[in-house]
Amino acid sequence: MFTDSVELTVSSGKGGQGCVAFRREKFVLNGGPNGGDGGKGGDIWFKCDNNTHTLSHFQRRMHLKANGGAQGEASRMSGKSGEKKVIIVPPGTQIIDTDSGEVLFDMLKDGQEEKFLQGGKGGLGNTHFKSPTNQRPTYAQPGEKGETRAIKLDLKLIADVGLVGFPNVGKSTLISTVSNARPEIANYEFTTLTPKLGQVNIGDFESFVMADIPGIIGGAHEGKGLGIQFLRHIERTKTLLYMVDLASYRDLKEQIEVLKDEISSFSEKLGDSNYAIALTRVDIVPPDEINSLVSGFLDLLGLKANSSCEFNFDSSMPYFVQDSADETLGYDKKLPYLVAPISSATSKNIEAIKYALFNLVQTNRK
Incomplete structure (x- = not known):
């Protein structure tokens, strides 16, 4: 079960009690107090691990405690x-203070460790309290209590490219075609109920991570459909791939406008990200209609189709890819980096769009 938000109470360990003891040995004339100190309580640490991808293991574990220190013993x-x-x-997990809403830690890298709560100090044994006027102290300190805080764990997946589209436009089919992800695929809306991550390999040594989230509908940023519950999982991505269905009953203009409005309404920063547009399901559109649909969509965006580019798109179909004469300037974020018709079922333009997205991801990484 996928869980991306839990509330917990965590407590560090209590320090151990100091010991009250006296030295009593044969032939030792000046025996005295020799009670040892209590042990320190356990600390609370957070560790980031790539081998886990959900917070479901925290379900029904509402209070996590570290072990307390042991009591001191005789002979100091x-x-x-x-x-x-x-x-x-x-x-991608954020540790948030429940009371203030402050983000305490943002766990991003595998192996990252952060100390959160300090364990209580152990109490001093009675050997520390002897003096010329008190040669037989019968008092030892109790251990200090540990710290307790209420926190919220909030998971936001980390990906290079986020797929955005209406339900049943082919997002799951695309990510299963280009990556190692295996989401559920069916011919009805909202088959994707939880976010999915997939690694897209480029050759033998390069790759990027793609995120598939449930379909977006109008009003998603207000909580309609699956709403902001999963929109936040693409909040960290710097590249968005808007997927517009050529075979949908929805108008192409309506699809891209609603999707961009929902993303911008949810997060202005996300709305300003670099983006590309994939026109999906060309395999079920009559061949004589594809070119007119794609050309009309490019005209709508004020773009001109490319005749050739560095990526091997099907030359029989119109498409658009931004030129990059100066890589230091990047690309015009107001325009899509590319607009291309694709079919995941027949692999039409899949390799070309995969390499084009990787080129855009590399630019963002620089």
Whole structure:
């Protein structure tokens, strides 16, 4: 089960009690207090691990506690310190203070560790309280209490490219074609109920991560459909691929305008991201209609079709790719980096759009 938000209470360990003891040995005339100190309580740590991708393992575990320190012993022996509690979270998890809403940590990289709560100090044994006027102290300190805080774990997936489209436009089919992701695919809307990540390999040594989220409908930023519950999973992406269905009953202009409005309404920063447009399902559109549909869509955006480019798009179909004479300037974010008709079922233009997206991802990484 995929879970992307949980509320927890976490507590560090209590320090161990100091010991009250006296030295009593044969032939030792000046025996005295020798109680040891209590052990330190365990700390709370967070660790980021690529081997987990959900917060579901925190379900029904509302209070996580570190071990307390052991009590001190005679002969000035200190008690054992409590073992630290390491809380494993997937990459992209934010640790948020429930009361203030402050983001305390943003766990982004595999292996990243952050100390959150300090364990309580162990109490001092009675050996620390001896003095010329008190040679037989019968008092030892109790251990300090650990810290307790209420937090919220909020998972926002990390990806290079986010797929955005209405339900049943072919997002799941595309990500299953170009990556190692295996989402559910069916001929009805909202087959994708949870976000999916897939690694898209470019040759033997390069790759990028693609994220598929459930379909967006008008009013999603207000909570309609699956709404902002999953829109936030593409909030970290710097490249969006808007998927517009050529075979849909919805008008092409309506699709792209609604999608861009929903993204911008949810996050202005996300709305200003670099983006590309894939015109999907060309395999079920009559061949004599494809060119007129694509050309009309390019005219609508004020774009001119390319006759050739560095990517091997099907030359029998019109498409648009931005030129990049100066890579230091990047691309015009007001325009799509590319607009191309594709078919995941027949692999039409799939390789070309995969390499074009990787080129855009590389620009963002620089």
